[in-house]
Amino acid sequence: MTQTAIPFIFMRGGTSRGPYFNRADLPQDRETLAEVLLAAIGSGHPLNIDGIGGGAAVTTKVAMLSASEDDWADVDYFFAQVSVEDRLVDFKPTCGNILSGVGPAAIEMGLVTPTGEETEIKIRAVNTGARVLARIQTPGGTLSYDGEAAIAGVPGTAAPIALNFMGVVGSSTGKFLPTGALRDEIDGIDVTCMDVAMPMVLARASDFGLSGYESAAELDDNPQFFERMEAVRIKAGALMGMGDVSQSVTPKFGIFAPAQDGGTICTRYFMPWNTHPSMAVTGSQCMASCALTPGTIADDLLQRPDQSPANIVLEHPSGTIEVLVDFDAADGFALNSAGLLRTARKLADGQVYVPRRIWSGA
Structure with a gap:
């Protein structure tokens, strides 16, 4: 053989x-x-x-x-x-x-x-x-x-299949906010660097000249956006203590826009060198946590729920994904667990x- x-x-x-x-x-x-x-x-x-x-x-x-x-x-x-x-x-x-x-x-x-x-x-x-x-x-x-x-x-x-995620804060970096800040500015772009289930760099779609409602194919056909996004991601990875991330798929990148189809907020998730056709489960937890945290780049893009647990509906290119977030808002935001339904x-x-x-x- x-x-x-x-x-x-x-x-x-x-x-x-x-x-x-x-x-x-x-x-x-x-x-x-x-x-x-x-x-x-x-x-x-x-x-x-x-x-x-x-x-x-x-x-x-x-x-x-x-x-x-x-x-x-x-x-x-x-x-x-x-x-x-x-x-x-x-x-x-x-x-x-x-x-x-x-x-x-x-x-x-x-x-x-x-x-x-x-x-x-x-x-x-x-x-x-x-x-x-x-x-x-x-x-x-x-x-x-x-x-x-x-x-x-x-x-x-x-x-x-019901999934309940625990112990996901600081999954890779050991910190909820790996840079120690709710916001950082990199190459003129305001970002929030967060580590919940997946370390991510999060930004507003509008800061890249995007609506945030583009399809996955439309985004993948925009090399200028990916070039600019990757430069921000690599610099953010260093700030997050992750070293040279140019050959790593982490941190992932995501963008926000106001919801347009009845959800909590509109999202696009990158893997990171192309657009996810829907939404990653780990990414959904990080993006939901960012949306719930006052002072992040998600400010003014949604009506934040103040009751826990909160059902956060993330709009994505294929529809929506719901994340049931159990959190403590007594001092900013602290995640207890996140639940999702999958098959x-x-x-x-x-x-x-x-x-x-x-x-x-x-």
Whole structure:
């Protein structure tokens, strides 16, 4: 055999898609692991023609699961973002959409046994240390993907997966406001640098000459905006204590505009070198937190709720996403937890093959 076979489950999690592996079936050292994931996804080609990636950042994501080493959790979830063309693997961030499929995948892999009509699974996001309680539908003790829950960006309906995120403040930098300020000015742009579930640089769409209501395709066809945005993001990354972020997908970037379709606020999220077709789960928590925090760049763009928990409806290119935020506003803003509703579906399972010269499987 000139190739190594690796068992996997192929799943849609939220509005993302990718392979879910048992961590024990992959190489342990990061360098070899990265090469295996690059080969499996087919990174280096815009169509990922030599792998199972889908030619977009939301379809080149990888979940790796194992029984948790944390006393609180049932499952450890280790995430990798594989680039489409640049042959890069970023182990720094996590992904909340892919996390939507972790509970079902853990049951499929035998890491968790269903317990009644609904199974609660405690998940530790290894990359960031976040703790997430997932409620999975298991009627009669059997995992079910069928249901009536709909999420923007995914056709049809499926079984609801309720996610409650805890311990997400300072997920990567250790600070709610990594620069120590509610606002910073970079290249003439006012930004808020915030770290809740995902470190982000947030700005007003109008400061870039945008309405904030552009489609994902319209934004992706605006190289001048991306050039200007990337310069701000790289400088912000240094201010946030993240070093040189030019080769990292974090911090992510987001822009705000006043809501136009009945939501709380209008958003666009960047991954960061192209526009997310909908909204990242982790990004939604950070953007909702920024919207709720007085003194940030979101000031005057929304009517802030003053009661907790607050249901924050973020408008995005595919529709809306709702984030139920439990917070304390006694002294500014302090996040307790954030809840979201997602869905997932198993698409395929089997073995993915990588050249044996990359990894022998030993």
